[in-house]
Amino acid sequence: MACVQYPDLTEVNPYEMVKNDVYPRNPAVICTEFAFAIAAPGTSKESLEELNKIGFEHKTNMLNWYWSHVHDGVPKSPWDNNEKRVLGFWWLKNRKDGIAPHVASKRQGWMSDDNKIPCNISGTHKTYHLTQTGCGMKLGGLPLKRREFSKFFTLLRLPLNDISRMQMMWLKQNNFQHVDTGNLAQYWVNGWNPEIHTPIMEMNYWRERFKNVVPRKASKQAS
Numbered sequence: 001m002a003c004v005q006y007p008d009l010t011e012v013n014p015y016e017m018v019k020n021d022v023y024p025r026n027p028a029v030i031c032t033e034f035a036f037a038i039a040a041p042g043t044s045k046e047s048l049e050e051l052n053k054i055g056f057e058h059k060t061n062m063l064n065w066y067w068s069h070v071h072d073g074v075p076k077s078p079w080d081n082n083e084k085r086v087l088g089f090w091w092l093k094n095r096k097d098g099i100a101p102h103v104a105s106k107r108q109g110w111m112s113d114d115n116k117i118p119c120n121i122s123g124t125h126k127t128y129h130l131t132q133t134g135c136g137m138k139l140g141g142l143p144l145k146r147r148e149f150s151k152f153f154t155l156l157r158l159p160l161n162d163i164s165r166m167q168m169m170w171l172k173q174n175n176f177q178h179v180d181t182g183n184l185a186q187y188w189v190n191g192w193n194p195e196i197h198t199p200i201m202e203m204n205y206w207r208e209r210f211k212n213v214v215p216r217k218a219s220k221q222a223s
Helices: 046-053 165-173 199-209 216-222
Strands: 003-006 009-010 033-040 056-063 086-092 121-122 125-127 138-140 154-158 177-182 188-189
Touching: 033 056, 046 056, 056 188, 056 199, 125 216, 154 177
Parallel strands: 009 033, 138 154
Antiparallel strands: 003 009, 033 086, 056 086, 121 125, 154 188, 177 188
């Protein structure tokens, strides 16, 4: 079902778009100002057509960097050209009609314990901020942390007027772009234009972006 993550934001599961008994084909189901959906390589063409009918736009693409998917279809190296990890971010733009005045929200994450954050725990590995419909996308906000949001497909919910110059620089340096501004917040997402994005292009970007970054363990040993 549709999940109201914030009073102005609904997360939609595209897999359920074509199941009338689970998710009615009715835009009135989305009563918030904005909505988003994540499409995976296995998302059906029919589901994407439903997103289009309601008014969603395919904004950006990015690889799934969740730890269990890094080697999907890649037996030797995660740096190979691999279409099996490409995710698509779909956005329902600022709406003026059909918005409920007060929408109850509850932050929910992928495989979370009783829908609480952290969203997933595997041994000692903890992953925070995951969206409800999958492990390849995060939904975050301030404070902006490279460790959490830089090399991971992320939708950021930020204040309307309180973004500092340093935070704006961080957004640009980490490949985030403005998506929309509403009555309660503004939204930014990373990734690339779907028309130009390729896995190898993204791999090269991250190579260049972090080529001079010293791993934490190495920096501690050096000191």
